[in-house]
Amino acid sequence: MVAAWDDGRMTDDIGTAADSGVVTALGREVYQIDTRMAWYPGITAGYLIRSDRPCLVETGTAPSAPVVRDALAALGVGPGDLATVVVTHIHLDHAGGVGDIAAMFPGAEVVVHELGARHLADPSRLMASARMVYGDELDALFGALAPTPADRIRAVEGTGVVDLGAGRRLESHYSPGHARHHVGLVVSVSGDLYVGDAAGIYIPETGDQRPATPPPDFNLGVALESLRTFAALRPARLLFSHYGPVTAVGEALDRSAEEIELWVEETTQARRAGLDLDHAVAMVAERTRERYKVFAAGADPDLAAKYDRIASAPSNVSGIMHWLDKTSDPA
């Protein structure tokens, strides 16, 4: 395991973006960018891997694009410099800004799993289904994904490679379960693994981990298999899109699996008891609540509210219910 994360340039002059807390140097030329999703601080991260072929992992939402552009500028990556934009999956908190970022950085190739590629070229169906889920909240939370010219999109399948320059590579590994078009991304040499949402969410303020099991793609067996794929990569560090780096890798991946299994178990019990969705959500939320410091007495209520925007109990329970409905023997 690599523990020395202080060997990179931790004290770059990154100007106002650093002063405002948007950019955090994580060592080894990796920079966390707070995309300020829906103007929340510290909820959705993008990451710059700085090199002679700079690569942005996750764009954040469309309204975040100017924040990300300014952060990249502060890090010395101008409009002609960005080589690659990769998204772990096309949910709007991760990829909503792809079209805007592609327009701002006209030399960047956009890399995405093949099952997500056409939605980046033509977002109309993705936006219509997001509108059904989020209603009027869609605009404030995520804005609108702009289309990306198809000839700038590179679709990857089971695995794919992004050239980071100087002999470094970013490898994508198909990791469905949270979404059927999800990939994790591991950097050769450093062992940094960008986990997207496949390992759930990590709350740095409390150290909590919660599952992210939304409809319509959540699948228990597939999600757990993706976590095994991640473990087999023997990463040195995990970088959560929500939110930040974690170096206790084995512990975090075990906890991710445990969280998913627990929520499936509780939701299965609620379903067997014949509860409707609202009551099932209430029951599962109540039964899992004490696991999370974010809900403890005296904890900041704004913090819990913030993380409920991206992995809420209603979203998780309805995703698991949807999967149970699809897979259960009706008899």
Ligand SMILES: [Zn+2]
């Ligand atoms: Zn997400």
